[in-house]
Amino acid sequence: ETGVTQSPTHLIKTRGQQVTLRCSSQSGHNTVSWYQQALGQGPQFIFQYYREEENGRGNFPPRFSGLQFPNYSSELNVNALELDDSALYLCASSLPRQNYGYTFGSGTRLTVV
């Protein structure tokens, strides 16, 4: 049974650039959710995808967007990067409508300079 893998592990971008982060789901999981974790804070929910469609979104602007692919892997895209976007980005996979059993990846640490 494979876990959740995220890539890259670390990334440095310049303000105004665009970034794509990737996540592969645990085998058998078809729901993926993304979180932003600023230093010293708890993870904040960005959005969730099920069957390639967004089905829940937190308080993040439209420049945060995502995709889910038929193999349930997922991408998080952030346009027009701002300094405050610097954070650890986590993805988690789960079975649909199941309020437990989330498997998290180790995250991508994004630094915007």
Place this chain on the structure above:
Amino acid sequence: GIQVEQSPPDLILQEGANSTLRCNFSDSVNNLQWFHQNPWGQLINLFYIPSGTKQNGRLSATTVATERYSLLYISSSQTTDSGVYFCAVVWDDKIIFGKGTRLHILP
């Protein structure tokens, strides 16, 4: 929206000590979870405990849903227990995390 508050924010203990971490939530929930975030950033699910008590080795958790709190107990702490402990609830199809308790176990 729902508020999830954890205490204490930081805890430093000697190896072998016991600890109690607390999570308060502002509204009725039926899906509270505890996570441990290791130094490499990965979140590990410790307990799904909407109510009652569960134990797993040196760790146990109790949720009193009617009083809107949950407790995580760690007995005989080891240095590998260090990290950040989060409680989280699912609210409006979103996982809402507390700010965490940072635990340092000294050898």
